[in-house]
Amino acid sequence: xxxxxxxxxxxxxxxxxxxxxxxxxxxxxxxxxxxxxxxxxxxxxxxxxxxxxxxxxxxxxxxxxxxxxxxxxxxxxxxxxxxxxxxxxxxxxxxxxxxxxxxxxxxxxxxxxxxxxxxxxxxxxxxxxxxxxxxxxxxxxxxxxxxxxxxxxxxxxxxxxxxxxxxxxxxxxxxxxxxxxxxxxxxxxxxxxxxxxxxxxxxxxxxxxxxxxxxxxxxxxxxxxxxxxxxxxxxxxxxxxxxxxxxxxxxxxxxxxxxxxxxxxxxxxxxxxxxxxxxxxxxxxxxxxxxxxxxxxxxxxxxxxxxxxxxxxxxxxxxxxxxxxxxxxxxxxxxxxxxxxxxxxxxxxxxxxxxxxxxxxxxxxxxxxxxxxxxxxxxxxxxxxxxxxxxxxxxxxxxxxx
Amino acid sequence: xxxxxxxxxxxxxxxxxxxxxxxxxxxxxxxxxxxxxxxxxxxxxxxxxxxxxxxxxxxxxxxxxxxxxxxxxxxxxxxxxxxxxxxxxxxxxxxxxxxxxxxxxxxxxxxxxxxxxxxxxxxxxxxxxxxxxxxxxxxxxxxxxxxxxxxxxxxxxxxxxxxxxxxxxxxxxxxxxxxxxxxxxxxxxxxxxxxxxxxxxxxxxxxxxxxxxxxxxxxxxxxxxxxxxxxxxxxxxxxxxxxxxxxxxxxxxxxxxxxxxxxxxxxxxxxxxxxxxxxxxxxxxxxxxxxxxxxxxxxxxxxxxxxxxxxxxxxxxxxxxxxxxxxxxxxxxxxxxxxxxxxxxxxxxxxxxxxxxxxxxxxxxxxxxxxxxx
Numbered sequence: 164x165x166x167x168x169x170x171x172x173x174x175x176x177x178x179x180x181x182x183x184x185x186x187x188x189x190x191x192x193x194x195x196x197x198x199x200x201x202x203x204x205x206x207x208x209x210x211x212x213x214x215x216x217x218x219x220x221x222x223x224x225x226x227x228x229x230x231x232x233x234x235x236x237x238x239x240x241x242x243x244x245x246x247x248x249x250x251x252x253x254x255x256x257x258x259x260x261x262x263x264x265x266x267x268x269x270x271x272x273x274x275x276x277x278x279x280x281x282x283x284x285x286x287x288x289x290x291x292x293x294x295x296x297x298x299x300x301x302x303x304x305x306x307x308x309x310x311x312x313x314x315x316x317x318x319x320x321x322x323x324x325x326x327x328x329x330x331x332x333x334x335x336x337x338x339x340x341x342x343x344x345x346x347x348x349x350x351x352x353x354x355x356x357x358x359x360x361x362x363x364x365x366x367x368x369x370x371x372x373x374x375x376x377x378x379x380x381x382x383x384x385x386x387x388x389x390x391x392x393x394x395x396x397x398x399x400x401x402x403x404x405x406x407x408x409x410x411x412x413x414x415x416x417x418x419x420x421x422x423x424x425x426x427x428x429x430x431x432x433x434x435x436x437x438x439x440x441x442x443x444x445x446x447x448x449x450x451x452x453x454x455x456x457x458x459x460x461x462x463x464x465x466x467x468x469x470x471x472x473x474x475x476x477x478x479x480x481x482x483x484x485x486x487x488x489x490x491x492x493x494x495x496x497x498x499x500x501x502x503x504x505x506x507x508x509x510x511x512x513x514x515x516x517x518x519x520x521x522x523x524x525x526x527x528x529x530x531x532x533x534x535x536x537x538x539x540x541x542x543x544x545x546x547x548x549x550x551x552x553x554x555x556x557x558x559x560x561x562x563x564x565x
Numbered sequence: 566x567x568x569x570x571x572x573x574x575x576x577x578x579x580x581x582x583x584x585x586x587x588x589x590x591x592x593x594x595x596x597x598x599x600x601x602x603x604x605x606x607x608x609x610x611x612x613x614x615x616x617x618x619x620x621x622x623x624x625x626x627x628x629x630x631x632x633x634x635x636x637x638x639x640x641x642x643x644x645x646x647x648x649x650x651x652x653x654x655x656x657x658x659x660x661x662x663x664x665x666x667x668x669x670x671x672x673x674x675x676x677x678x679x680x681x682x683x684x685x686x687x688x689x690x691x692x693x694x695x696x697x698x699x700x701x702x703x704x705x706x707x708x709x710x711x712x713x714x715x716x717x718x719x720x721x722x723x724x725x726x727x728x729x730x731x732x733x734x735x736x737x738x739x740x741x742x743x744x745x746x747x748x749x750x751x752x753x754x755x756x757x758x759x760x761x762x763x764x765x766x767x768x769x770x771x772x773x774x775x776x777x778x779x780x781x782x783x784x785x786x787x788x789x790x791x792x793x794x795x796x797x798x799x800x801x802x803x804x805x806x807x808x809x810x811x812x813x814x815x816x817x818x819x820x821x822x823x824x825x826x827x828x829x830x831x832x833x834x835x836x837x838x839x840x841x842x843x844x845x846x847x848x849x850x851x852x853x854x855x856x857x858x859x860x861x862x863x864x865x866x867x868x869x870x871x872x873x874x875x876x877x878x879x880x881x882x883x884x885x886x887x888x889x890x891x892x893x894x895x896x897x898x899x900x901x902x903x904x905x906x907x908x909x910x911x912x913x914x915x916x917x918x919x920x921x922x923x924x925x926x927x928x929x930x931x932x933x934x935x936x937x938x939x
Binding site (some may be wrong): 164235425442445457466558562563564565 | 567570634822823833834836839843847851852853857860861875876928935936
């Protein structure tokens, strides 16, 4: 037993670090570091750099353009990206629809879509949740009726992240209303420029426009855009839930958030001393550090098991629960560390405008201007991808047999 | 990065696990407690025969050269059975100090029989005002020609009733810390024995004893280094024992929820109780990670070793308390009874936090050394 990384793993880490130092554009890094929202152009510019290096799709099989990294190497890559303030790769194409197409799609679908995902010609969004189907996703109502070579789709999707930039959506639709809940669902690839699609922004409590509602009104989708058989959409959806969940703890982000918290608490003054030296606050930082240490080892245990061939199952739920709680706690402490400076809401700055701050502001202030927004934004971590309460149901059922 | 056990470690794990299952069910455990005497039990002799007593010591000291992970496996298995043998306090802690500090003749007299299972020892360091600090005793050591005089009072000396000799911390006239070997039958040593809440044996010890010059094992920095190493190992061992006990407390609670019928259905159908049970399980898995971190850190240089071990002990103190309290709560009234097995696990889980520094003590260490801003 040895918890240290091997020399090969450390060499890989150095290689990733060197690449990031050289390839990550300074303007993008600065925005990520400040917590500002990136434009579509910035996301694509970074993802093109990754693709040039062959590192955009770590989870794919090598023959389709994957890296061949094992779960430990993927973890190291994610951790280094977070530490370097690189943008998170928008997951809907590379991380979500692509694995489904690779697993269930036709050869023609693979030939058409996979290269377009790698070179960022297509921006994908996810059409899963509906106003009436959140945690109970299989309760979705969006209808797809067959009309010759087409499906005619009617319904509403919601929480469509970055759908405002997307030209493609993968979508769960009900093709057989008579079948039992899960059985009547199919998986469709829909062109967002089709007539009948309306995307409307949802502004979240942090002031951001990240998610959207998507209305589908008699949208015609070619039958060839169905992945898998009719009625087998739920199989695709379930496959995605267990695929690539090793990064689910968000450990790289948590480590970065802890560094930021310590930095803020170091620069804030409390009764004439750095806040980090005030025992009450310091104790809370120390407690989160313990939680992070424990989560890191648990995460490594799951990664090592995945590397050695076992499929992470319900352990993913444990990592998701504790990882989201930890990141929420870190964002909470960072907000509280700021004191009254947590109050100002600079909407333009948060949306990515460089001049959005008060013109007296220096870079130090810019680095904390998004803290409250991040605190509110992080509330989503315990809600999306199956709320933490749902994760507990899963653990109770599958691990504990309750 | 590798979490797998070696073949030897897997065998060790199976051996101890089987031994505990065969020899320490609740009735056998009760008998072991009732029949304890000043000399080692038959079970302890079996430990010796299986090499378990030699495992945690260097080969040069007559041991089998086991590492932190070996010790973790043993302690985890002992924790699962709540085995009422002083493996840590009677063997590992005093034995490690002797192996580090004693000369050949003292080793032969005290360490060799210790590893052979012929006697046990104890470390006497708690005092009325010491709390968890080992380096500030008020017990005085005075030089008297070639000999020593030790005068003072030790409290809660774990395993003193089963020990052939005590290792006693004392302060020299110049305030330097010293460690002395005090045979149990020396004139001027008075023991007041009692049981602890978690079925260990302990004593308060009055000392006014004369000792030969060779009774001094070590002083000052040499001693401090050996104590720090030994206590780190002991703390890591307690973390592992806690994980073993938490495993059983969780398993028994889960069984109880599935079996106990209320409102016409098993309690395990109640979502509130399901989620509580998941929380216990989360704490268990995180504690397992921390115990692993501690076990693989005991051979590191002092600074990372002490930081990680303190972090693990602080975390596990909290985790163990959560599991203990919820195990009682989910057992309802049954959990309050002496007859209920899980109550004994709960008592051990709560009180092992009081050994070698509790969660507050170790959180303080983490706070003192909080890794600086990168």
